Amino acid sequence: MKIAVNLDRLSSELEDLASFSDAPPSEEGTAVTRVVFTSTDLEARTFLETLAEKAGLRIRRDAVGNIFFRWEGSDPSLAPIGTGSHTDAIPHAGMYDGTVGVLGGLEAIRALKEAGFQPKRSIELLMFTSEEPTRFGIGCLGSRLLSGTLSPEKADALIDKHERTLEEVRTAAGFSGGLDTVKLPAGYYHHWLELHIEQGPLLEREGLPIGIVTAIAAPASYKFYLEGFGGHAGALLMPERKDALCAAAELILSVERNTLATGAIDTVGTVGTAQIHPGAVNSVPSRVTLELDLRDIDPARRESVIEAVRRDIAAIQAKRGVTVREELVNADPPATSDATIVAALEEVCRDAKILYKKMVSRAYHDSLFMARISPIAMIFIPCRNGVSHRPDEYASPEAIGTGVSVLAAAMARLAAQ
Amino acid sequence: MKIAVNLDRLSSELEDLASFSDAPPSEEGTAVTRVVFTSTDLEARTFLETLAEKAGLRIRRDAVGNIFFRWEGSDPSLAPIGTGSHTDAIPHAGMYDGTVGVLGGLEAIRALKEAGFQPKRSIELLMFTSEEPTRFGIGCLGSRLLSGTLSPEKADALIDKHERTLEEVRTAAGFSGGLDTVKLPAGYYHHWLELHIEQGPLLEREGLPIGIVTAIAAPASYKFYLEGFGGHAGALLMPERKDALCAAAELILSVERNTLATGAIDTVGTVGTAQIHPGAVNSVPSRVTLELDLRDIDPARRESVIEAVRRDIAAIQAKRGVTVREELVNADPPATSDATIVAALEEVCRDAKILYKKMVSRAYHDSLFMARISPIAMIFIPCRNGVSHRPDEYASPEAIGTGVSVLAAAMARLAAQ
Numbered sequence: 001m002k003i004a005v006n007l008d009r010l011s012s013e014l015e016d017l018a019s020f021s022d023a024p025p026s027e028e029g030t031a032v033t034r035v036v037f038t039s040t041d042l043e044a045r046t047f048l049e050t051l052a053e054k055a056g057l058r059i060r061r062d063a064v065g066n067i068f069f070r071w072e073g074s075d076p077s078l079a080p081i082g083t084g085s086h087t088d089a090i091p092h093a094g095m096y097d098g099t100v101g102v103l104g105g106l107e108a109i110r111a112l113k114e115a116g117f118q119p120k121r122s123i124e125l126l127m128f129t130s131e132e133p134t135r136f137g138i139g140c141l142g143s144r145l146l147s148g149t150l151s152p153e154k155a156d157a158l159i160d161k162h163e164r165t166l167e168e169v170r171t172a173a174g175f176s177g178g179l180d181t182v183k184l185p186a187g188y189y190h191h192w193l194e195l196h197i198e199q200g201p202l203l204e205r206e207g208l209p210i211g212i213v214t215a216i217a218a219p220a221s222y223k224f225y226l227e228g229f230g231g232h233a234g235a236l237l238m239p240e241r242k243d244a245l246c247a248a249a250e251l252i253l254s255v256e257r258n259t260l261a262t263g264a265i266d267t268v269g270t271v272g273t274a275q276i277h278p279g280a281v282n283s284v285p286s287r288v289t290l291e292l293d294l295r296d297i298d299p300a301r302r303e304s305v306i307e308a309v310r311r312d313i314a315a316i317q318a319k320r321g322v323t324v325r326e327e328l329v330n331a332d333p334p335a336t337s338d339a340t341i342v343a344a345l346e347e348v349c350r351d352a353k354i355l356y357k358k359m360v361s362r363a364y365h366d367s368l369f370m371a372r373i374s375p376i377a378m379i380f381i382p383c384r385n386g387v388s389h390r391p392d393e394y395a396s397p398e399a400i401g402t403g404v405s406v407l408a409a410a411m412a413r414l415a416a417q
Numbered sequence: 418m419k420i421a422v423n424l425d426r427l428s429s430e431l432e433d434l435a436s437f438s439d440a441p442p443s444e445e446g447t448a449v450t451r452v453v454f455t456s457t458d459l460e461a462r463t464f465l466e467t468l469a470e471k472a473g474l475r476i477r478r479d480a481v482g483n484i485f486f487r488w489e490g491s492d493p494s495l496a497p498i499g500t501g502s503h504t505d506a507i508p509h510a511g512m513y514d515g516t517v518g519v520l521g522g523l524e525a526i527r528a529l530k531e532a533g534f535q536p537k538r539s540i541e542l543l544m545f546t547s548e549e550p551t552r553f554g555i556g557c558l559g560s561r562l563l564s565g566t567l568s569p570e571k572a573d574a575l576i577d578k579h580e581r582t583l584e585e586v587r588t589a590a591g592f593s594g595g596l597d598t599v600k601l602p603a604g605y606y607h608h609w610l611e612l613h614i615e616q617g618p619l620l621e622r623e624g625l626p627i628g629i630v631t632a633i634a635a636p637a638s639y640k641f642y643l644e645g646f647g648g649h650a651g652a653l654l655m656p657e658r659k660d661a662l663c664a665a666a667e668l669i670l671s672v673e674r675n676t677l678a679t680g681a682i683d684t685v686g687t688v689g690t691a692q693i694h695p696g697a698v699n700s701v702p703s704r705v706t707l708e709l710d711l712r713d714i715d716p717a718r719r720e721s722v723i724e725a726v727r728r729d730i731a732a733i734q735a736k737r738g739v740t741v742r743e744e745l746v747n748a749d750p751p752a753t754s755d756a757t758i759v760a761a762l763e764e765v766c767r768d769a770k771i772l773y774k775k776m777v778s779r780a781y782h783d784s785l786f787m788a789r790i791s792p793i794a795m796i797f798i799p800c801r802n803g804v805s806h807r808p809d810e811y812a813s814p815e816a817i818g819t820g821v822s823v824l825a826a827a828m829a830r831l832a833a834q
Binding site for chain 1: 507556616617636651653655657662663665666669682684685688690691694702709710712780803806
């Protein structure tokens with residue numbers, strides 16, 4: 001069977017999808033902002049559904065807005081092969097993160113259909129709701145619910161910055177019904193595969209077109225609420241200050257220092273946001289909220305970093321009289337890829353004479369949660385300079401095409417058994 | 418002449434004025450947000466004009482929205498005695514900053530009228546536009562224009578965060594005409610007096626009801642634009658990072674360290690705001706903007722702090738590969754009070770057996786700029802815990818009453834000559 005990926009079609013669809021965006025134009029590239037359940041996100045979903053209908057796929061939407069696109073196999077009683085990713089985007093992001101796995105998954109299915117392939121197992125393309133944590137502060141909302149990692153009650157009570165609950169927001173967006181209906185049974189997918197840009201520099205640096213992901217790093221995120229003592233910037237004298245922003249600055253540097261101190265390249269720690277109260281040039285900051293993202297492939301090492309940060313926080317509190325409250329947003333264990341799927345991917349690459357390497361995913365993905373209910377693996381393709389979450393994020397049509405062809409061939413192999 | 422301040426009337430008017438606010442309710446006290454030329458600010462102005470009309474004062478509004486309330490003297494050809502302050506408030510501020518000088522000034526005039534006093538010189542109450550820098554990034558907008566410290570062209574070109582110019586905003590608020598008509602001639606006021614809460618702890622700590630201000634500290638403000646390199650918080654490895662927020666943290670701590678290093682209690686430095694781009698928990702910050710407020714009664718010592726910060730910035734840039742651009746927003750010289758007015762205030766206090774101390778104002782005020790065109794002095798009253806710019810800012814009715822009676826007696830003395 002000769003599988004031909006239509007790169008023009010796929011590239012043009014990626015461009016069209018990128019046009020659903022709330023980002024102002026950027027000189028750095030195609031800027032995309034697409035936050036879950038905004039009108040922009042809903043329009044992008046409609047665009048995707050139209051394409052999938054044209055490809056003859058059956059559509060199912062669940063109560064949190066995950067969308068399933070199904071190509072029925074010759075034996076519908078067998079557990080399907082799944083693939084997919086997300087289409088939401090953080091503010092000022094790029095056009096390839098997630099979208100390559102969704103539109104690329106669709107293209108893989110179309111290429112298999114056009115090659116005359118008839119799967120024995122059904123093949124399902126899945127678009128996950130809110131992989132990005134932008135709106136509700138927690139990533140992989142859709143896949144956490146699908147895998148039973150997040151309770152329906154906790155999920156519905158999540159609030160956005162306008163104090164609207166997930167329940168309100170999803171209902172307004174047209175996704176109603178109880179979240180308890182979202183969870184999939186264990187073994188729902190016989191095998192699960194996700195195609196994604198690497199979001200790191202390794203494949204490009206080594207000149208390799210494909211990465212086969214053997215493990216996904218364990219992410220954790222925390223909020224820190226600092227409370228000091230505010231006042232007039234002219235009149236509150238230096239010795240009397242309990243400046244919450246100065247304390248926050250020490251905490252930010254503590255995170256950096258302790259992350260570097262593990263000596264492991266796989267440990268990454270980032271303070272990505274800081275909200276300052278009252279936030280006026282002539283007012284001493286009385287309250288600051290920081291958000292920390294901490295990841296490692298080794299959960300114990302990740303824990304050692306947060307413990308070292310906590311020791312620094314104790315010292316900061318004692319020294320400055322600023323109180324710091326820590327809130328764990330989420331801390332997930334790492335996932336390991338399934339040996340059968342990894343072997344299938346290796347065979348596909350060897351047969352097609354495509355160079356590849358086995359590697360770890362330092363970014364986390366919906367597949368991290370899908371691993372709790374199904375065997376998983378991921379396919380990485382290189383992206384320019386390893387850059388992601390920015391307008392200059394870029395993957396070439398050729399790189400995407402190679403990824404889609406490997407995905408299609410692997411799905412064909414797995415769906416035939 | 419027996420001057421009787423009506424404390425019930427004044428307290429009730431302060432409460433009424435505080436009700437014009439965009440701040441959500443606070444458990445800490447009466448929270449006030451009143452940003453220049455919002456509908457809330459305009460309603461507060463109307464409230465004030467209604468009170469002044471009832472007191473028989475003549476009203477004049479200039480092109481930037483400064484409002485003059487005049488009590489004509491028996492010799493209108495003489496330069497008037499001026500008093501006043503501001504009614505705008507930064508977000509989540511309190512109800513006494515500025516307002517005590519405006520409504521207290523009005524009460525002083527009413528008390529003099531009710532005592533049967535007839536001034537030889539006219540007495541003018543002035544409400545300044547935008548003492549706070551919240552909207553246009555520069556404080557004392559009204560008094561800078563009145564004193565010719567800011568050019569009309571530069572002022573009209575100032576923009577708010579919605580990219581609206583001062584010219585657009587003031588015109589929409591009903592204040593039209595050229596800003597070149599705002600400047601007052603030198604010597605316009607024979608003497609100028611401003612009543613204000615101390616915004617510091619000294620009077621309360623020493624149990625003194627009155628501070629006579631002999632000098633106002635020199636304020637400067639700067640913006641720092643930091644530019645690093647963003648990316649995905651999971652995939653951008655630590656050794657490759659140029660995190661703009663980590664660089665900003667070092668800059669914030671440099672400001673604190675170098676301000677403390679002067680060893681002078683009169684040096685204060687504050688980073689009050691930080692804007693982070695893109696501002697997502699899972700994105701490495703690529704750009705940060707900080708605002709710095711730096712003050713001293715000694716301009717050379719203030720300059721030595723910013724120079725030390727600049728040396729640290731050079732080191733931060735070299736170490737981190739993050740670029741830092743500095744922008745001077747304003748740097749003003751200090752002002753010294755007029756000996757005649759200070760003497761008059763001292764006599765008034767001694768005659769009334771009111772304890773006082775001479776002191777420096779570390780906060781700056783419109784009087785700093787009025788000093789460029791007229792002899793000035795200020796009257797301070799204690800405020801609880803020295804707190805200002807917060808909802809729990811508080812001055813007791815008794816403290817306010819003492820301040821108003823000293824202001825009234827001093828104006829009577831100065832307006833009679």
